[in-house]
Amino acid sequence: MDEYVTVVDHPLIKHKLTLMRRATASTQKFRSLLREIAHLLTYEITRDLELTTERIETPLEEMDAPVLAGKKLCFVSILRAGNGLLEGMVELLPSARVGHIGMFRDPETLEAVEYYCKMPDDIAGRRVIVVDPMLATGNSAGAAISHLKKLGATNIKFLCLLAAPEGVAALRAEHPDVPIYTAAIDERLDDHGYIRPGLGDAGDRMYGTK
Numbered sequence: 526m527d528e529y530v531t532v533v534d535h536p537l538i539k540h541k542l543t544l545m546r547r548a549t550a551s552t553q554k555f556r557s558l559l560r561e562i563a564h565l566l567t568y569e570i571t572r573d574l575e576l577t578t579e580r581i582e583t584p585l586e587e588m589d590a591p592v593l594a595g596k597k598l599c600f601v602s603i604l605r606a607g608n609g610l611l612e613g614m615v616e617l618l619p620s621a622r623v624g625h626i627g628m629f630r631d632p633e634t635l636e637a638v639e640y641y642c643k644m645p646d647d648i649a650g651r652r653v654i655v656v657d658p659m660l661a662t663g664n665s666a667g668a669a670i671s672h673l674k675k676l677g678a679t680n681i682k683f684l685c686l687l688a689a690p691e692g693v694a695a696l697r698a699e700h701p702d703v704p705i706y707t708a709a710i711d712e713r714l715d716d717h718g719y720i721r722p723g724l725g726d727a728g729d730r731m732y733g734t735k
């Protein structure tokens with residue numbers, strides 16, 4: 526891998542991801558773990574946010590205290606499963622703008638089919654973080670990022686929970702300017718485009734649709 530791929534390596538993330546992988550994890554447990562991991566991943570992916578200072582008064586004296594500058598952030602959730610990560614992210618950064626892009630994978634071709642898109646008008650000027658728990662073939666993330674670039678976005682990162690080596694390679698090739706952050710890279714993709722060992726279908730596990 527290269528410097529554009531960050532595996533966020535932390536014992537808490539590894540432990541919580543293991544709990545999510547277990548086939549016995551309930552829908553409720555799966556969702557709450559995803560939200561918790563989203564907090565930890567957000568901590569890492571926002572490490573380079575600029576700061577400025579504000580003059581404040583503590584109970585004892587005045588000081589110049591650090592605050593986030595600009596706050597021109599936009600999170601883009603790839604529906605449906607992206608919303609599980611998004612929820613945890615907006616808890617940490619409640620002033621971020623949010624865009625949604627609906628994608629499903631054609632089960633035969635594994636190509637991404639877009640069915641919805643709603644973005645803030647000023648997306649071109651924002652730092653964009655695209656989120657989807659699963660990076661399998663890379664088709665969904667690649668198509669979502671291409672759409673955002675057509676809308677003028679130039680500063681884009683991609684955040685997922687679990688990636689296949691094939692998806693990382695495909696996304697690096699299609700969008701070499703987009704850094705990828707993930708909690709883990711698994712062994713492989715299977716013949717149906719599932720990440721192995723993986724955790725199954727993230728959307729179905731989050732929403733109990735299977």
Ligand SMILES: O=P(O)(O)OC[C@H]1O[C@H](OP(=O)(O)OP(=O)(O)O)[C@H](O)[C@@H]1O
Nearest residue numbers: 604605606629630661662663664665728
């Ligand atoms: O890298 P890819 O091969 O494109 O696979 C990853 C995509 O597959 C899943 O979505 P799915 O199509 O199951 O839709 P859902 O989120 O509505 O369940 C997942 O949430 C990603 O969006």
Ligand SMILES: O=c1cc[nH]c(=O)[nH]1
Nearest residue numbers: 661719720725726727
């Ligand atoms: O393993 C996979 C692959 C694509 N989408 C998922 O939700 N899981």
Ligand SMILES: [Mg+2]
Nearest residue numbers: 604605606628
């Ligand atoms: Mg999807």
